[in-house]
Amino acid sequence: MRYRSVAVALTLAAGAGIAAFALASAARNSTAATASETHSYTALRTAWGDPDFQGVWRYEAVIALERPARFAGREFLTDAEIAQAEQTEKDQEAKRLAGVEGEAVGRQSVAASPIRGNEYNSFWQDHGRPRKVYKQTSLITDPRDGRIPYTPDAQKADARAAARYGVGPYESYLDPDTGERCLTDGVTGMMWQGPNGGHNQIVQSPGYVTILHEEYRDRRIIPVDGRPHGKIRQWFGDSVGHWAGDTLVVDTTNFVDKTNYEWASIWTRPSETLHLVERFKRTDADTLEYTITVEDPQTFVKAWTAVIPISKIPDGTQIYEYACHEGNYAMPNLLSGARANAVKSAARK
Amino acid sequence: MPTRFRSALIIVVAAVAVAGAVWAQVRSTSRQSDAYQPARTADGKPDLSGVWQALNTANYDIQSHPARPALALIPAPPRTGVAGLVRATPSDLPAPAVRGLGAVGGVPAGEGVVDGDEIPYQPWAAAKKKENFEHWLERDPEIKCFMPGVPRATYMPYPFQILQSTDNILIAYEFAGTTRTIHMNKVGNNPSASWMGLSRGRWEGDTLVVDVTDFNDQTWFDRAGNFHSDALHIVERYTAVSPYHLMYEVTVEDPKVFTRPWKMRMPLYRRAEKDKRILEYKCVEFVEEAMYGQLGIVDPATGHVNR
Numbered sequence: 001m002r003y004r005s006v007a008v009a010l011t012l013a014a015g016a017g018i019a020a021f022a023l024a025s026a027a028r029n030s031t032a033a034t035a036s037e038t039h040s041y042t043a044l045r046t047a048w049g050d051p052d053f054q055g056v057w058r059y060e061a062v063i064a065l066e067r068p069a070r071f072a073g074r075e076f077l078t079d080a081e082i083a084q085a086e087q088t089e090k091d092q093e094a095k096r097l098a099g100v101e102g103e104a105v106g107r108q109s110v111a112a113s114p115i116r117g118n119e120y121n122s123f124w125q126d127h128g129r130p131r132k133v134y135k136q137t138s139l140i141t142d143p144r145d146g147r148i149p150y151t152p153d154a155q156k157a158d159a160r161a162a163a164r165y166g167v168g169p170y171e172s173y174l175d176p177d178t179g180e181r182c183l184t185d186g187v188t189g190m191m192w193q194g195p196n197g198g199h200n201q202i203v204q205s206p207g208y209v210t211i212l213h214e215e216y217r218d219r220r221i222i223p224v225d226g227r228p229h230g231k232i233r234q235w236f237g238d239s240v241g242h243w244a245g246d247t248l249v250v251d252t253t254n255f256v257d258k259t260n261y262e263w264a265s266i267w268t269r270p271s272e273t274l275h276l277v278e279r280f281k282r283t284d285a286d287t288l289e290y291t292i293t294v295e296d297p298q299t300f301v302k303a304w305t306a307v308i309p310i311s312k313i314p315d316g317t318q319i320y321e322y323a324c325h326e327g328n329y330a331m332p333n334l335l336s337g338a339r340a341n342a343v344k345s346a347a348r349k
Numbered sequence: 350m351p352t353r354f355r356s357a358l359i360i361v362v363a364a365v366a367v368a369g370a371v372w373a374q375v376r377s378t379s380r381q382s383d384a385y386q387p388a389r390t391a392d393g394k395p396d397l398s399g400v401w402q403a404l405n406t407a408n409y410d411i412q413s414h415p416a417r418p419a420l421a422l423i424p425a426p427p428r429t430g431v432a433g434l435v436r437a438t439p440s441d442l443p444a445p446a447v448r449g450l451g452a453v454g455g456v457p458a459g460e461g462v463v464d465g466d467e468i469p470y471q472p473w474a475a476a477k478k479k480e481n482f483e484h485w486l487e488r489d490p491e492i493k494c495f496m497p498g499v500p501r502a503t504y505m506p507y508p509f510q511i512l513q514s515t516d517n518i519l520i521a522y523e524f525a526g527t528t529r530t531i532h533m534n535k536v537g538n539n540p541s542a543s544w545m546g547l548s549r550g551r552w553e554g555d556t557l558v559v560d561v562t563d564f565n566d567q568t569w570f571d572r573a574g575n576f577h578s579d580a581l582h583i584v585e586r587y588t589a590v591s592p593y594h595l596m597y598e599v600t601v602e603d604p605k606v607f608t609r610p611w612k613m614r615m616p617l618y619r620r621a622e623k624d625k626r627i628l629e630y631k632c633v634e635f636v637e638e639a640m641y642g643q644l645g646i647v648d649p650a651t652g653h654v655n656r
Contacts, residue, residue: 175645217526221521339644
């Protein structure tokens with residue numbers, strides 16, 4: 001788990017968490033249909049006639065990105081599994097509310113964490129509202145096995161990243177992952193990742209859709225005015241959008257190569273050959289069906305697609321300032337701790 | 350031509366010329382007093398959207414300042430040399446950390462943007478401002494890629510974009526990827542102090558007025574050490590004065606630091622390039638070496654083990 005002890009963000013995240021709990025109405029029907037099963041929604045429009053996606057959105061489902069081994073060969077849960085998953089969510093929600101379970105949305109449990117003292121981190125994460133159980137067994141719908149089609153090299157990089165995560169070694173500021181350095185966790189997972197601030201505020205203005213992601217204050221200003229791609233390589237690439245009916249299609253290229261850095265998840269790292277296509281479709285007032293197709297021969301043997309249901313947070317919810325770097329006391333502490341350990345183990349020899 | 354007729358003609362011509370001049374004067378005066386009519390959004394508000402940038406030296410120093418060799422200066426040491434030689438008086442020199450930059454690291458002169466060019470500091474605060482100036486290299490939050498606060502974000506040498514929706518107006522700054530949400534509807538206070546503050550907007554005629562509170566005490570007004578406390582209260586006024594200009598006025602109030610409210614004002618200019626967009630300036634990775642290079646086991650800048 002992250003060492004990112006961000007004083008300001010911590011306070012704000014705690015505040016947001018409390019607000020989110022307060023907003024969680026007594027009994028939400030936690031079984032949601034797959035988003036595409038809903039047909040009756042009439043698109044809201046902005047004052048200038050575009051489909052209106054404005055508001056604060058957050059991924060609140062329990063679906064894993066990659067299909068867990070126990071569901072191998074199956075795209076959907078059985079009724080019995082759905083019932084069991086719902087019961088688990090109810091139990092965990094009760095535990096979270098009681099403060100006895102450190103598990104946060106989308107993250108491994110305290111017991112499974114490689115880091116001792118992970119309970120500390122859990123308290124300032126946003127545990128959100130009760131998570132929604134869906135039928136699908138993975139967010140990835142293509143390839144059919146629900147797994148990321150890594151190249152052999154990327155598979156190794158992924159194993160290496162998993163082994164290092166929260167463990168180190170930490171010789172310099174280059175060794176923590178991009179998130180611990182307060183840079184970003186990458187654009188590919190931005191819409192549905194972020195236990196420390198996974199809220200996304202969408203603001204539309206004529207010719208633009210802007211997405212503000214609370215964690216790292218990641219921001220995307222997406223022109224939807226027919227302009228061509230720009231020429232400058234960036235961490236978040238160069239995005240241009242267009243409306244295909246009521247669906248916003250965003251095409252992003254011109255990523256800068258940051259594969260030399262440590263990434264918590266290899267599949268979010270940008271390289272010069274990354275090409276991302278996103279589709280945003282509001283299937284009902286409270287659900288955004290968000291589809292990504294990720295193509296990058298440097299990391300994947302073929303393109304993969306994930307369909308992600310994202311939930312609308314009630315009107316009036318704000319996202320707050322995420323002062324990560326400004327309060328990154330963890331970085332000097334991590335480095336000086338690693339130095340002290342190195343000195344100690346040298347003395348022991 | 351008879352003399353009398355010629356005189357009359359001259360008088361008539363002169364009268365017509367005078368009348369014409371007066372008419373032109375009247376017309377031009379009345380034109381000036383007519384406020385510029387900005388383009389409107391779908392809901393009839395002035396359309397302030399676009400990419401804008403200040404073109405002044407306020408980020409160096411919001412007060413009038415002469416040019417100087419560098420942002421960080423050290424006094425020249427006394428010279429020892431040939432005994433009895435008359436020498437030029439040494440002036441301040443660039444500090445070692447910025448010396449190699451030469452003319453690129455110099456500070457351009459500039460007229461102040463503060464009304465009356467005076468900042469009404471309380472005596473202790475005037476002393477602290479001076480100290481900040483002298484310790485600029487260690488203290489200016491801009492150097493560390495921290496969020497710049499308000500109003501400094503406006504007049505940093507980076508563009509920003511106004512994205513105008515109905516309930517919210519975003520100001521997306523290029524520096525450090527910082528964004529402000531201006532809430533046009535009722536909003537509760539921040540749960541804690543913040544770098545960019547909490548912005549509440551309203552329209553006064555065709556002027557967007559933004560009331561900003563809930564600040565921490567970590568940001569500065571410029572590279573000259575002008576500062577504030579967590580009691581800072583900012584009121585900004587954005588008015589379109591042509592298709593290519595906004596007039597920007599700021600009232601600064603902070604009873605812990607200043608003896609009275611004071612004002613800044615400056616034009617902001619539209620970045621008129623086709624398809625102009627705000628680019629990334631993710632400066633965190635640019636400052637890690639300066640902030641953390643010496644703390645690790647190995648310094649990436651040297652590749653050697655730190656001592």
